[in-house]
Amino acid sequence: MNVFSYKQGERLAEAFSRWGVEYLFIGKSGAIFYGFPETTQDADIFPAKNSANGQKLISALRELGYDLTPNLEYDLKVGKDFVQLRGGPFDLDLVFAPDGIETFAEAQSRSLLIDGKFPVASLDDIIASKRAANRQKDRESLPRLEAFRDYLRSRNLAALPTNPSKP
Amino acid sequence: MKAEFNKRQEWEREFDAAARRSLQERMEYSFIYTYKPVLDDAKFRSFATMAEYKEWCRKNLPQYLGYW
Numbered sequence: 001m002n003v004f005s006y007k008q009g010e011r012l013a014e015a016f017s018r019w020g021v022e023y024l025f026i027g028k029s030g031a032i033f034y035g036f037p038e039t040t041q042d043a044d045i046f047p048a049k050n051s052a053n054g055q056k057l058i059s060a061l062r063e064l065g066y067d068l069t070p071n072l073e074y075d076l077k078v079g080k081d082f083v084q085l086r087g088g089p090f091d092l093d094l095v096f097a098p099d100g101i102e103t104f105a106e107a108q109s110r111s112l113l114i115d116g117k118f119p120v121a122s123l124d125d126i127i128a129s130k131r132a133a134n135r136q137k138d139r140e141s142l143p144r145l146e147a148f149r150d151y152l153r154s155r156n157l158a159a160l161p162t163n164p165s166k167p
Numbered sequence: 168m169k170a171e172f173n174k175r176q177e178w179e180r181e182f183d184a185a186a187r188r189s190l191q192e193r194m195e196y197s198f199i200y201t202y203k204p205v206l207d208d209a210k211f212r213s214f215a216t217m218a219e220y221k222e223w224c225r226k227n228l229p230q231y232l233g234y235w
Contacts, residue, residue, distance in 0.1 A: 032193065032194060037182065041201060067210070081219075081220065084213070085210075135233060148178070148182060
């Protein structure tokens, strides 16, 4: 059982930052960083798709404890559209070409750095990606996710506070 | 119409409750593990295109997992 957690997120962010990986959290895991109260099972990462970033990603994943085979390293370097990792410190989906998002650079320009260390695709991009993917689980989660985006907007918030003061 | 309004209100109450928790607490509640047949049975998988990935999901994953 390899469950993602805040601590694991910190480890990932530190390793990715150390190796200079260009990436964003995306998917429902990305929405959770904004405060979306929902459950999910793995972390989704949108890495920039180029061989230099692929090489950095390989180094960072090795540091995190993923056992990368030569075939997998090749796939990460050439930037296959989708790579699913299981059996490492936590389950990770690497989505190099998410549905509904034109380019990494555009998504990055709209992204938000949450808690000073977690780069996350915008909620609009996360929603657009889920709408374009149109899987059953996306269709089920979209109305609530859109309601959450509206909730933040109605309160002029980019995201829920990361450390709210206790009453 | 009323049911939709009630659902929206219930969601807003959940968002309000989430707003009172720290990011760390929210993440502890949000990430869970449930074994997913087939999907979790390989150490890694890679797909050249998203279309190839979706086709693999349709051919290999049980529908109840929601991947197609």
